[in-house]
Amino acid sequence: MTTDPRPTEISLSPQTPAKFPDPLPADTATTDTAPASSPTRPTRADWGRIAIFGIPYAALFLLGAIPASIIPQSWDLTTTNIAIDSVFLVMALAFFWREYASDFSYLHTYPLLKIAVLFGLWFVVAVIQLVSRLAIYGINPPVAENQQLVIDALTSSRLALLFAFFVAVGAPLVEEIFYRHILIGTLSTYAPTWVVASISALLFAYMHCHQWQDMIAYLPISIVLTLVYVFSRKSVTYSWMFHALNNSIMVGLIFLTQDMLPHT
Incomplete structure (x- = not known):
């Protein structure tokens, strides 16, 4: 009887390296960490935070239901806006600071490029707004009423x-939580992202408009803010950075124009 010349025992050699099982199945291993605002079913505690913050915000800014009895008659419009904004800013930081902190992870890779993209997007939005207003109103387009109110407060208050x-900073933080994190990040677990994103963009533009013509000024920035949020894997921090950049440039230009006017 002959024997099989091939060895039956398991041997390790440089030609046949040992193979060990992967520590995680292929379908569960990930190479990037998604931001905290990625679509996950909200818990009961999450809905509690959303209700406490979102219902008053929607009532005040979308419906305009500000009870006159809670505002002292001696307060002007600027003081009233600061007081209301302060309340919502504290609520946003208290309830959603984890979302902002964790979403900074989006900037862990290529941070300079991603910041440069924000400046490029701001320039694109500014050109679109300018061209649209010139095409409709001519060389002397009117200032949107909401923008005029901001200009008056920054130059006279x-x-x-x-x-x-x-x-520049506080209002964008509050608005990104409501219009992006809640309306898109949370509700996209129950409806297609493009549906809730479209609703968010329209509501954001509507909230800033006092008349339908103001849509020309606010719809482009609203659409871009929505796209920034969605394509950054729903990073509310990244969309806030773009929002704050846009508003900061506007505030800076208003102050610069104010300083230049007496010398012209």
Whole structure:
């Protein structure tokens, strides 16, 4: 009887390296960490935070239901806006600071490129707004009413610097939580993203408009903010950075124009 010349025992050699099982199945391994605002079913606690923050915000800014009895008669419009914005800013930071902190992970890769993209997008939006207004109104387009109110507050109010902070930094933080994180990030677990994103963009533009013509000024920035949020894997921090950049440039231009006017 002959024996099989091939060895039956398992041997390890440089020609046949040992193979060990992967520590994780292929379908569960990930190479990038998704932001905290990625679509996941909200818990009961999440809905509690959303309700406490979102219902008053929607009532005040979308419906305009501000009870006159809670506002002292001695307050002007700027003081009233600062007081209301302060309340919502505290609520946004208290309830959603984890989302902002964790979403900075989007900038872990190519941070300079992603920041440069924001400046490029701002320039594109500015050109679109300018061309649209010139095409409709000619060489002397009117200023949107909401923008005029901001200009008046920044150039005449004693609280101009504090108001400038809320316009440039505070209000964008609050608005990104409501229009992007809640309306898109949360509701996209129940409806297609393109549906809730479209609703968010329209509501954001509507909230800033006092008349239908103002849509020309706000719809482009609203659409771009929505796209920035969606294509950054729903990073509310990244969309806030673009929002704050846009508003900061506007505030800076208003102050610069104010300083230049007396010398012209």
